[in-house]
Amino acid sequence: MDVYEALYTTRAMRRVKPDPIPEAVQQKILDAAIRAPSGGNSQTWKFGLVDDAGVKAQLGPIYRECMSSLWDTIYKDRIAAAHANPEDPESISMLKVQKSAQWLADNFETYPLFLFGFSQFDPSGGSIFPGIWNAMLAARAEGVGSAITSVFFFQLERVMEVLKVPTDEGWNFAACVSMGYPTGRWGVAPRRPVHEVSFRNTWSEPLGFEIPAPLWTPEG
Amino acid sequence: MDVYEALYTTRAMRRVKPDPIPEAVQQKILDAAIRAPSGGNSQTWKFGLVDDAGVKAQLGPIYRECMSSLWDTIYKDRIAAAHANPEDPESISMLKVQKSAQWLADNFETYPLFLFGFSQFDPSGGSIFPGIWNAMLAARAEGVGSAITSVFFFQLERVMEVLKVPTDEGWNFAACVSMGYPTGRWGVAPRRPVHEVSFRNTWSEPLGFEIPAPLWTPEG
Numbered sequence: 001m002d003v004y005e006a007l008y009t010t011r012a013m014r015r016v017k018p019d020p021i022p023e024a025v026q027q028k029i030l031d032a033a034i035r036a037p038s039g040g041n042s043q044t045w046k047f048g049l050v051d052d053a054g055v056k057a058q059l060g061p062i063y064r065e066c067m068s069s070l071w072d073t074i075y076k077d078r079i080a081a082a083h084a085n086p087e088d089p090e091s092i093s094m095l096k097v098q099k100s101a102q103w104l105a106d107n108f109e110t111y112p113l114f115l116f117g118f119s120q121f122d123p124s125g126g127s128i129f130p131g132i133w134n135a136m137l138a139a140r141a142e143g144v145g146s147a148i149t150s151v152f153f154f155q156l157e158r159v160m161e162v163l164k165v166p167t168d169e170g171w172n173f174a175a176c177v178s179m180g181y182p183t184g185r186w187g188v189a190p191r192r193p194v195h196e197v198s199f200r201n202t203w204s205e206p207l208g209f210e211i212p213a214p215l216w217t218p219e220g
Numbered sequence: 221m222d223v224y225e226a227l228y229t230t231r232a233m234r235r236v237k238p239d240p241i242p243e244a245v246q247q248k249i250l251d252a253a254i255r256a257p258s259g260g261n262s263q264t265w266k267f268g269l270v271d272d273a274g275v276k277a278q279l280g281p282i283y284r285e286c287m288s289s290l291w292d293t294i295y296k297d298r299i300a301a302a303h304a305n306p307e308d309p310e311s312i313s314m315l316k317v318q319k320s321a322q323w324l325a326d327n328f329e330t331y332p333l334f335l336f337g338f339s340q341f342d343p344s345g346g347s348i349f350p351g352i353w354n355a356m357l358a359a360r361a362e363g364v365g366s367a368i369t370s371v372f373f374f375q376l377e378r379v380m381e382v383l384k385v386p387t388d389e390g391w392n393f394a395a396c397v398s399m400g401y402p403t404g405r406w407g408v409a410p411r412r413p414v415h416e417v418s419f420r421n422t423w424s425e426p427l428g429f430e431i432p433a434p435l436w437t438p439e440g
Contacts, residue, residue: 001222001223002221002222002223003221003222003223003225003226003357003358003360003361004252004358004361005223006223007252007255007354007357007358008252008255010255010257011257012257012261023428023429026429027414027429027431027435028435030414030418030427030431031414031431031434031435031436032224032227032228033414034411034412034413034414034417035227035228035230035408035409035411035434036353037230037231037232037367037368037409039370040295040314040317040321041232041313041317041409041410043411043412043417045417046417046418046419046423047414047417047418047419048418048419048420048421048423049418049419049420049421049427050420050421051420051421052420052421055421055422075260093261094260097260097261101260124345124349124370124373124394124395125344125345125346125348125349125394126345126349126352126368126370126394126395128345129344129345129346129349129350129353130349130350130352130353130356130368132346132350133256133349133350133353133354134227134353136350137223137227137357138223138224138227140223141223141224147257148257148346148350150259150344150346153344162422163421163422163423164422164423164424165423166423174344174345174346175344175346188255189255189257189261190261191254191255191263192254192263193254194247194250194251194253194254194267197254197263197265197266197267198250198266198267198268198269199266199267199268199269200268200269200270200271200272201268201269201270201271201272201275201383202275202382202383202384203266203268203383203384203385203386204384207250207269208243209243209246209247211247211250211251214251214255215247215248215251216251
């Protein structure tokens with residue numbers, strides 16, 4: 001697969017089948033993850049694959065509680081606003097994200113695989129998220145859909161206990177990535193264009209160019 | 221370029237030529253950046269390209285001060301240990317990283333381009349580093365070398381002032397990425413193998429497989 005196809009079509013794929021992910025594919029995913037950079041090449045990271053039904057059965061209820069907390073706190077106003085004005089494009093997008101994220105929560109135990117990322121001495125996240133994202137790009141190349149979720153932050157202690165993470169050694173949870181073979185189709189996710197989210201030299205200076213449509217499309 | 225070639229060979233490339241990066245390449249880099257995921261697809265990110273000689277002349281001295289701070293604090297013991305035992309493989313690696321990072325500091329103003337990443341409401345870094353890393357992967361595909369650096373954290377206020385970042389709106393600095401056409405060659409960077417940094421289901425359980433050598437090599 002061309003690198004641009006991977007970069008443009010690795011979108012959140014939460015609706016997946018329960019079919020297991022073969023070991024050869026898991027190897028490609030993890031071996032890509034460790035190619036990412038980390039501060040001073042310290043590699044103070046840990047990647048955990050979770051596929052055991054018993055462990056998933058412990059994590060599922062925790063995840064659903066976390067998801068409820070997310071809707072009731074950070075997203076509360078946005079969801080209320082979306083319901084109040086459901087025709088608005090932003091509302092449609094918000095409710096679509098909510099539905100998809102809730103699907104993940106409701107079906108947690110049916111996912112064949114989760115990838116957990118942990119790091120030490122990494123306050124910015126810059127030494128773990130390139131690795132996590134590499135894993136997701138490699139998964140895409142292998143036809144595996146993934147979605148990154150941080151909602152376990154609401155119940156972190158319980159998650160760390162289930163996964164037996166030595167938090168006394170300074171290991172921090174970075175993210176959980178759901179993985180599975182998608183039921184839907186790959187595509188380029190909607191984004192605000194580059195010139196709206198970029199500047200040149202100083203904050204208020206324009207970039208000097210606009211990119212009205214994605215530079216890569218499935219049609220070529 | 222195949223996605224795996226990009227994932228495996230996007231290593232820190234600090235020694236670069238001063239040759240400018242054409243606008244068409246800058247467009248590919250930024251348009252790839254915005255394809256990354258962000259929490260709830262919020263896209264509360266900002267990407268800044270810095271190529272103005274005057275702005276670089278302001279940032280260079282700040283960067284060199286930050287680099288001195290880094291060596292004198294976080295890396296102090298490791299560098300002392302490396303000098304005390306310079307034949308050790310870990311020492312060799314440490315001193316190599318130091319030399320390369322110091323080269324960036326010494327030659328800051330000669331880099332043709334820097335990419336700065338900022339985010340709002342993103343405590344984990346999970347909503348900005350996939351985008352930054354996408355930019356670096358696209359740069360690699362275009363033959364542009366890059367390196368991610370966080371050392372501006374030591375003098376953040378001054379950096380934010382130079383770039384005129386509205387910190388009162390909650391914008392946080394995530395990372396600075398140096399970019400330029402490399403003088404050296406691309407290659408697969410050394411990494412600890414997957415089975416040493418991974419687990420299955422719970423922390424102390426082995427993964428169930430080992431990957432003794434990179435699954436992708438330039439030789440194919």
